[in-house]
Amino acid sequence: MKIGVIGGGQLGRMLSLAGTPLGMNFAFLDPAPDACAQALGEHIRADYADQDHLRQLADEVDLVTFEFESVPAETVAFLSQFVPVYPGAEALRIARDRWFEKSMFKDLGIPTPAFADIQSQADLDAAVASIGLPAVMKTRTLGYDGKGQKVLRSEQDVTGAFAELGSVPCILEGFVPFTGEVSLVAVRGRDGETRFYPLVHNTHNSGILELSIASTDHPLQSLAEDYVGRVLKQLDYVGVMAFEFFEIDGGLKANEIAPRVHNSGHWTIEGAECSQFENHLRAIAGLPLGSTAKVGESAMLNFIGEVPPVDKVTAIDDCHLHHYGKAFKVGRKVGHATLRCADRATLDQKISQVQSLIKAV
């Protein structure tokens, strides 16, 4: 079976590492000459709107999936004429746009921060009057890793903010005094079977994920599964989805979904019986889903900007390096480490060891 992936970054790379042992081959459509997935599959170097090359991809592969949710709707529609596409156009339409996304959560009875659609500075002023400050203004589309966002703390921040974010459609979200950020990675098969990984505690820095720790018997696990299950069913979703929540007052408020394998699920490569990457491929290929059970106590630490010296990372017991083979650049995710330990105390100690390496670079 040959899988086409729109995007050829580290997620595509890890999909191929998981799928090759299942007997799959991969083709990545990505305009970047140095797309790091090309080490592990065919690289079709083309723009995401290039219909000739999209057609070539569709002709070569059995099905198509995505590495990122901001893929143009036209790309999905075009491909869908020729080849099965998972997740489907509706899931991408919703996930691509924060307004659609939050509106869907509301319709499904999933708590969210207060939010409002912003099409102008006047909309923003009205929304701030209603929701209050502090609040976060985000572009409806194309934001990631803290980009396309502005925290509004005072009236001064509000003035001209719409123009500052490019005078594009935005969403205003009320500030949530959260006690933690958690994500639930789920997978749903073509037949509707659904499995959930354990909730993951996430720590961000400047909007970029730094640390994920897989939980054990989290008290909010079943509530999170209920919420995510509603979305998966609503979208008739196929594949892996990550759902980010704010943890607040012993409850959850929905932040956003990612209709794809997700950074907060990278720990599953070693830390779960079947990784999010293998499970995404199993789901879209119509294979039985794999176990989402944990193997030991696990955490994931991102390497941002650069990977610490490989001999230092590999010297840490229980540590598994995932180097993406990308050029080092400030703020860029260039690798991660998974820790898989026998117990939580050891895990915490190893997290500190890896953090020391990160600080040293």
Add this chain to the structure above:
Amino acid sequence: MKIGVIGGGQLGRMLSLAGTPLGMNFAFLDPAPDACAQALGEHIRADYADQDHLRQLADEVDLVTFEFESVPAETVAFLSQFVPVYPGAEALRIARDRWFEKSMFKDLGIPTPAFADIQSQADLDAAVASIGLPAVMKTRTLGYDGKGQKVLRSEQDVTGAFAELGSVPCILEGFVPFTGEVSLVAVRGRDGETRFYPLVHNTHNSGILELSIASTDHPLQSLAEDYVGRVLKQLDYVGVMAFEFFEIDGGLKANEIAPRVHNSGHWTIEGAECSQFENHLRAIAGLPLGSTAKVGESAMLNFIGEVPPVDKVTAIDDCHLHHYGKAFKVGRKVGHATLRCADRATLDQKISQVQSLIKAV
């Protein structure tokens, strides 16, 4: 770091799957147009004696390693002029030739079956008179998976046996009434640090490995480590080596070594903290060695001739498929499954489930 591999079959493929997350790239020199490792690295399609292409490989990579031990000595000597080669020429010289191999065991005080060098039918007749029947005659070089061997049970089998195996240098080995076959996979770093995986029980069928089960606290573990340690030191070995033993009367007799990652170590991909593939790469790259500790109870079952339907293999809990992407052919190793279970009883049950699939194809 770019690694050159002589040979581009499943071992090369699994080396790349293990090394890519360490930030390594791979080039495989293999004459086969369909070498299955080419999905995961550059394929230099050339004969192993083709000096132009060997030179190209040497120029492109940081170091060279091998997928099989019968690589010509001239190839190793040629490459060594331009690039570090691990394991070294001496290890390959010994491992390639059963006479050198058994003689080294004897010199190092490691018990072996009785053996004799056979250069003619007269040598064979004399050796049979001394060693007795039954015995096994094997070509000194190029044998694998039961090929290049003949079991001699009666005087009738002895007649003309030298010509039958091609009138090439052979070795005669006395029959060993073994109770089991075990192998020890070891890894030795450039600095001499050595680690051992748990002893593995192997079951063969017609000379081809069918099933490997990793042991727990095997009573012969330390004896095996002593023997293997002697060989590693003698050869100043760098990389992974597999050492096959006959288990007999509560002791061990050396059968043979493989100076490379080995089929009986495939279970380590999921079943050990750091796989034999990653540890081989760590060793030759001068990185710290990884833990050889088991994760759960593990076994490996080979898929020979064909891989059972992927949806059936993936439906078995605790089962990890490794499809080599090779054309199916009778007697050919085309994949394997690793089982990693919480306890031995579950493992035995899962082994039966996989065996049922194998019998059904």
